[in-house]
Amino acid sequence: MRWNITDSEELEDAIFKLKLKLAQKIGVRHGMTVVDMGCGQGGFTASLAKTVGKEGKVLAVDVSDEYLAEFMDRLNKHNVKEVVTFIQGDAVNLKNFLPNEFADVVASYRLLEELKQPKAMAGIVKEMTRIVKEGGKVGIIELCTEPKNEAEEAYIRLHRESGDSLIEPPEIIEAMKAAKLGYSCEKG
Numbered sequence: 001m002r003w004n005i006t007d008s009e010e011l012e013d014a015i016f017k018l019k020l021k022l023a024q025k026i027g028v029r030h031g032m033t034v035v036d037m038g039c040g041q042g043g044f045t046a047s048l049a050k051t052v053g054k055e056g057k058v059l060a061v062d063v064s065d066e067y068l069a070e071f072m073d074r075l076n077k078h079n080v081k082e083v084v085t086f087i088q089g090d091a092v093n094l095k096n097f098l099p100n101e102f103a104d105v106v107a108s109y110r111l112l113e114e115l116k117q118p119k120a121m122a123g124i125v126k127e128m129t130r131i132v133k134e135g136g137k138v139g140i141i142e143l144c145t146e147p148k149n150e151a152e153e154a155y156i157r158l159h160r161e162s163g164d165s166l167i168e169p170p171e172i173i174e175a176m177k178a179a180k181l182g183y184s185c186e187k188g
Helices: 008-025 043-052 068-077 118-131 150-161 169-178
Strands: 033-037 057-062 084-088 103-109 132-141
Touching: 008 043, 008 103, 033 043, 033 118, 043 057, 043 068, 043 084, 043 103, 068 084, 103 118, 118 132, 118 169, 132 169
Parallel strands: 033 057, 033 103, 057 084, 103 132
Antiparallel strands: none
16 A cells, blocks of 8 residues: 655544554444553544444543543544543553453553553453453554564664563463463564
8 A cells, every 4th residue: 555645634644544444453343342451642542433433432541641632632533532431540450440341342552562561461461351241352453573674673673762662472472372362463
C-alpha cells in the first residue's frame, strides 16, 4: 500500500484507517463490549469504538489521566464519545472496576513497550484473561523488534534509547501460555 500524505491531518487519518483494520483483524465486531488496556491518547480506542458502533461499548483503561484532554478530543473527532467510558486504573488489577468474563475482546495497543516495570507484563496478560469472556479474544499489538530495513532499525533504536521496554515476542508468548491463552504471532 502506498500513501501520498502531504500534511499531519492526512497522516492521522491514514493511521486511524490502519488501526480500524487492526481492530477488525483481532476480532472486534459491531455490538461487542471491548476493553482497551493502556488507552493513552485514545487513537486505538477511537478505532475500537468506531468498529463496535453505537450498539457496542468500549472501556478504555489507563493508569494515568495525563492524556485525558487529547483522548476526549480524539473521541469527539471520530464521533464515538458516547460509546467509550474511561477508567483510571492499573492494568495489573482491575477487579474493583471490571468483573470476570466481562468483555468480548480485551486489547492493548503498544501498551507493553510503555511499561516502566516490564515485569508487570505477565500480570497484565493474566488480568486481560480474567476480563475476557470464555470464547472471547485477547489482542496484544506491539512494535515488532525484528526490523526489516534501516528505517525500522532506526525507529526501534530510538524507542530503546528513549527507555521503552520493547518486550520481545517470546516473552509475550510465554506470558500468554502462562495465562492459558492460545496465541498467534503475526508480523506486518
